Amino acid sequence: MNIGSDRMEPLVRVEDIHTYYGKSHVLHGVSLEVGRGEVVGLLGRNGVGKSTTLKAIMGLVRPALGRVLFEGQPVTHLQADKVARLGIAYVPEDRRIFGLLTVTENLRTGLDRRGVTDARKKELLDKAHQYFPVLAERRNQAGGTLSGGEQQMLAIARAMMLEPKIILLDEPTEGLMPRMVSQIHRIIDVLRAEGVAILLVEQNVPLTLEASQRIYLMEKGVVRHHALASELRVTDPVIHQYLGV
């Protein structure tokens, strides 16, 4: 298992983390890495701990053991707002749009940071509008009135406003129509071309294999398998073993 370990310093490195919800032990020593600008897929059946892994990286759940490193620095005990400011953005599986805020205000939650000039803010907003024209149309509409697909776009655009080095993307295509799914796929490719790393949790295996460079397969709170995406096929026995498709 030395694929990827030739990189000198990964952007994000998760080292043997264990997490608990109350007494239930959910992550049993998860380790993984994401390099700069790399798209990495994290696959596994329902309830294996994919979302919990993302939350642990983000500082939303505290690992009882193990550490999370960002650019070589431990961030395990930082509050989520500090983690976000370092350059890790989070798009949760239920999107969690601020429903009573307008689309623009949702974007401004990520945009209004210290050290961002007005000119830069405008550039970033224009970019969001260019990537997701529907958000420009609905800029003054409350986030809660958008459709599921539009909310997903807004959640991704909102994360982009942080100018992150990595986006933790949790099931972005869940419940979306095929046309929306391909749009999400396109956005992943665009972000990758811009050099933004992505840790992608998905149920959509074909999309994940196409969009990612490397894949981790999780089962019951641990990473069981690790491979280059180009070496895996949807019909591979390991995929069948860990995902049951």
Next chain:
Amino acid sequence: MLIEQILIQTVNGIVTGMILALVASGLTLIFGIMDVVNFAHGELFMLGAYVGVITLAATGDFWLAFVISTLTIAALGAALYWVTLRPLLGRDALTTILATFGISLVLQNYALWQFGPVARKIQEPVTGHFSFFYLDYPWYRLVIALASAAIIGGLWLFLKFGTFGIWIRATMQDRVMAQAMGIPVPMVLTAVFAIGSGMAAASGVLFGPLVGVNHAMGLDWVLKGFIVVVVGGMGSLGGSIAASILVSLLEAYASLIVSPAQSVIVSFVVLILTLLFRPTGLFVRTPR
């Protein structure tokens, strides 16, 4: 004659309603963002009035006293939040209710010990009257209504525009996601507690000249504040303001028929009817 009385009571109701709205805005802001029912709100109102008494005596300037009191109690509120409530965040709501109730008892007894049981007087900054039908109506009551409206309007603008307002509203809706977007949530919560406390103090100083300032003066107001916060819809700022004016107007009209002491019953009737028929609040759009 009756028309005149109704007009006068309308003005009275609106004036009282504006003060109540100021008390309730602070309460509802704190509830909306922290899910904390702040039982110490009335004591912050009362301490605000006392700080007003002291600074007025020292400086002789009512509006300076008003500003100093607001800032002092805002700082006190921030400190109280940081020391007593922040550690309880995320626990059972009952623990925060008990904590704020405890703070309220401590502050009330502190005031009794420090200032004694005799009511103090705040001299109003504007003393004249104008004639309003057959009555002399004090200018100061209009000043109170306008000052309250200005503060509430300022709060609204602050929340609506400006980055900090967006942070506050985002934190109100989803504290965890707000923090994941890089919003410094602990600082936002502290600031909101400070703002709510400062508003309580501001209303205490404004209202001080109409009644004596004593250690128990917060009780009536906070009770009514709770009523309008529930009637208006917990955590809805606009709802609390509308409910404050509605309840105060109804009480003012009721005092034409029954004695003023009995007219208080009206607010409880409105509360009970609201809880029975529209428990999410009168002025909250029911979710589709």
